[in-house]
Amino acid sequence: MTPMQRVRATRWAGLAAAYAALVAITLVICFPLMWALSTSLKPKQELSAPPTMIPHAPTLENYRHLLTGKSQYFGGGSADYQPSTAPPQYFLGWFGNSVLVSVGSTIISIVISTLAAYSVTRFRYRYRMAVPYFSLLGYMVPSIILVFPLFIVMTNLGLTDSLWSLTLGYVSTTLPFCMWLLWAFFRGIPVELEEAALIDGASRLRVFWEVVLPSALPGIIAAGIFSMIVSWNDYLFARVFMNTVEHYPLTVGVMLFFEGVHVDWGLMMASAVLMTVPMAVLFMLLQRHLVAGFGAGAVKG
Amino acid sequence: MTIRIDNITKRFGKTDVLRAVSLEFSEREFITLVGPSGCGKTTLLRILSGLETPTSGEIWHGDRAIGHLSPGARDIAMVFQNYALYPNMDVFHNMAYGLRVRQTPVEETRRRVHDAARVLEIDHLLERKPRELSGGQRQRVALGRAMVRRPWLFLLDEPLSNLDAKLRVTMRGELKRVHRALETTTVYVTHDQLEAMTMSDRIAVMHAGYVQQFATPEEVYRHPANLFVAGFIGSPPMNVLRGVAAADGQLRASGEAPLVLPVAGMNRFANAALGDDMVAGIRPQDIALALSPVQGALEGEVQMVQLLGPEKMVDVSCAGRMLSAIVDADLAIGMGQRAWLSFEPARLHLFDAKSEMNVLPTPGRASLPGC
Numbered sequence: 001m002t003p004m005q006r007v008r009a010t011r012w013a014g015l016a017a018a019y020a021a022l023v024a025i026t027l028v029i030c031f032p033l034m035w036a037l038s039t040s041l042k043p044k045q046e047l048s049a050p051p052t053m054i055p056h057a058p059t060l061e062n063y064r065h066l067l068t069g070k071s072q073y074f075g076g077g078s079a080d081y082q083p084s085t086a087p088p089q090y091f092l093g094w095f096g097n098s099v100l101v102s103v104g105s106t107i108i109s110i111v112i113s114t115l116a117a118y119s120v121t122r123f124r125y126r127y128r129m130a131v132p133y134f135s136l137l138g139y140m141v142p143s144i145i146l147v148f149p150l151f152i153v154m155t156n157l158g159l160t161d162s163l164w165s166l167t168l169g170y171v172s173t174t175l176p177f178c179m180w181l182l183w184a185f186f187r188g189i190p191v192e193l194e195e196a197a198l199i200d201g202a203s204r205l206r207v208f209w210e211v212v213l214p215s216a217l218p219g220i221i222a223a224g225i226f227s228m229i230v231s232w233n234d235y236l237f238a239r240v241f242m243n244t245v246e247h248y249p250l251t252v253g254v255m256l257f258f259e260g261v262h263v264d265w266g267l268m269m270a271s272a273v274l275m276t277v278p279m280a281v282l283f284m285l286l287q288r289h290l291v292a293g294f295g296a297g298a299v300k301g
Numbered sequence: 302m303t304i305r306i307d308n309i310t311k312r313f314g315k316t317d318v319l320r321a322v323s324l325e326f327s328e329r330e331f332i333t334l335v336g337p338s339g340c341g342k343t344t345l346l347r348i349l350s351g352l353e354t355p356t357s358g359e360i361w362h363g364d365r366a367i368g369h370l371s372p373g374a375r376d377i378a379m380v381f382q383n384y385a386l387y388p389n390m391d392v393f394h395n396m397a398y399g400l401r402v403r404q405t406p407v408e409e410t411r412r413r414v415h416d417a418a419r420v421l422e423i424d425h426l427l428e429r430k431p432r433e434l435s436g437g438q439r440q441r442v443a444l445g446r447a448m449v450r451r452p453w454l455f456l457l458d459e460p461l462s463n464l465d466a467k468l469r470v471t472m473r474g475e476l477k478r479v480h481r482a483l484e485t486t487t488v489y490v491t492h493d494q495l496e497a498m499t500m501s502d503r504i505a506v507m508h509a510g511y512v513q514q515f516a517t518p519e520e521v522y523r524h525p526a527n528l529f530v531a532g533f534i535g536s537p538p539m540n541v542l543r544g545v546a547a548a549d550g551q552l553r554a555s556g557e558a559p560l561v562l563p564v565a566g567m568n569r570f571a572n573a574a575l576g577d578d579m580v581a582g583i584r585p586q587d588i589a590l591a592l593s594p595v596q597g598a599l600e601g602e603v604q605m606v607q608l609l610g611p612e613k614m615v616d617v618s619c620a621g622r623m624l625s626a627i628v629d630a631d632l633a634i635g636m637g638q639r640a641w642l643s644f645e646p647a648r649l650h651l652f653d654a655k656s657e658m659n660v661l662p663t664p665g666r667a668s669l670p671g672c
Binding site: 190192193195196197198199200201202203206211214215217 | 350351352371372373374375376377378379381382383385386387388389398399402403446450
């Protein structure tokens with residue numbers, strides 16, 4: 001081998017090893033997802049059979065049951081077993097609750113944290129730096145410590161078992177982090193952009209709306225996605241705050257598929273897939289706005 | 302109409318950034334504020350723009366006081382050092398933004414943007430986003446955004462400092478050309494004395510919150526008002542000799558070995574208030590260097606020779622004082638050689654050591670334009 005060939009061979013070996021490692025990591029991470037998808041497509045009889053990755057007779061029946069709210073599996077169509085609750089009939093309601101609560105808390109979080117972060121980066125007032133640092137401190141406290149004090153607050157407000165308790169609860173956990181993230185983001189927006197717009201004759205509000213917000217969009221989207229994911233995936237708050245089955249969000253509701261010894265894996269996995277899809281779609285839609293360096297070119301690059 | 306900056310001061314906390322700055326210039330002039338960083342030149346520009354309010358003082362446009370108007374109400378335009386193009390808008394909308402805010406009719410807006418783009422040769426870039434432009438192109442867009450509004454005053458804050466050396470020379474010419482075409486009054490901030498010298502009708506040299514001198518480039522160069530201006534304007538910097546006294550029709554620089562400056566006939570200095578503690582200054586370009594003895598010249602030894610391209614800078618030590626001279630690059634000269642330095646008395650500058658002010662009368666001041 002010539003030295004050049006040796007160099008090339010070494011480089012190929014390195015690349016191959018890197019890709020092998022990436023494929024392995026991807027497989028490990030994706031396996032649970034793929035398993036959930038596979039299980040959700042299996043008919044009931046196949047679940048007890050030796051596990052296979054590819055269903056022998058793929059079916060959408062699990063999904064149909066979830067979406068039409070029929071409860072055949074509980075009781076297998078016979079009268080000898082009727083569970084106290086039949087989870088599938090609530091599925092769409094839970095889904096709606098999750099959407100309402102996540103979207104609501106995200107909107108509240110984003111509006112407040114955007115204004116707060118802008119204020120902290122652009123205006124001078126006493127103790128203004130305390131805001132981002134204390135908010136980060138707040139974020140460092142584990143939710144499990146916050147959940148019971150918050151529960152007492154919600155009880156006093158008379159909000160327990162209402163979707164408002166969840167919305168506000170999620171705001172309390174996501175707002176500090178969104179605020180911190182946007183604070184860092186706003187600091188990166190050159191103040192000259194705003195000054196240029198002021199000189200161009202725009203009012204402060206107009207500058208904020210037409211120049212600042214569009215420049216901060218990637219940060220706002222990142223904070224929004226973060227907030228959506230946290231609210232969408234929360235189990236703890238929902239478990240503690242909510243009592244009525246109809247008011248559950250998806251995470252808590254899906255646990256009802258463990259009905260005593262009776263676990264309906266097909267429905268459970270179909271729910272898991274349906275829970276993942278909205279977040280995945282959201283992420284794919286917004287991903288292109290997240291590209292780093294969106295603001296590059298505004299000032300010297 | 303004249304633009305009058307009247308006794309402006311600006312204090313940030315306990316720091317006086319501007320102390321009683323007054324300038325007056327007329328329309329169509331190209332004024333440069335030049336000085337080292339921290340001299341207050343950018344603050345003064347920002348006060349003109351309205352982004353900063355003065356602690357005291359007023360700005361007059363004709364007989365209208367504008368010192369406390371909001372930036373948008375002043376109808377001026379500013380180009381920022383980092384261009385500050387709106388990243389979410391393409392070039393067209395960047396340039397049209399000010400017109401849109403002012404509710405200019407769409408047709409008119411389009412026409413003005415296209416006109417400005419043509420002048421700046423960026424009409425093929427109108428649909429690009431700022432991030433897709435090179436530094437020079439961004440610079441032109443920023444300039445175009447200022448032009449389309451047809452303001453009565455352009456404020457330029459070190460607009461060339463982010464460009465590479467070659468592009469800077471091109472854009473310098475471009476700016477000058479645009480100014481000549483539009484004849485809009487321009488205030489230009491730079492720390493680069495070469496930019497100030499080449500572009501301006503008049504230069505305000507600033508230092509420590511004061512305007513040190515406000516005059517034409519020629520006058521600032523030929524007759525610096527004080528030691529600071531003398532040292533700041535001109536490259537390489539002026540040679541400075543401290544401890545100079547006038548006696549018996551001669552100038553003597555004290556030191557380990559007293560030096561008699563070769564100024565034949567002191568009649569130029571007849572009207573000057575010469576003291577016995579002065580600082581003499583002479584530009585390296587104004588020193589003639591000879592390799593053989595010259596009557597009345599300062600004799601010294603060559604310490605260092607630097608080739609600057611078309612010329613050489615030669616450092617000569619004369620009686621313990623170091624003097625730099627600019628000579629032709631072809632002159633064969635090396636370290637350790639003897640050299641004789643002489644200069645025209647008219648090229649010598651004399652400053653009072655205490656006040657640092659120029660003690661010589663301004664040569665032919667009345668004939669200089671703009672004064």
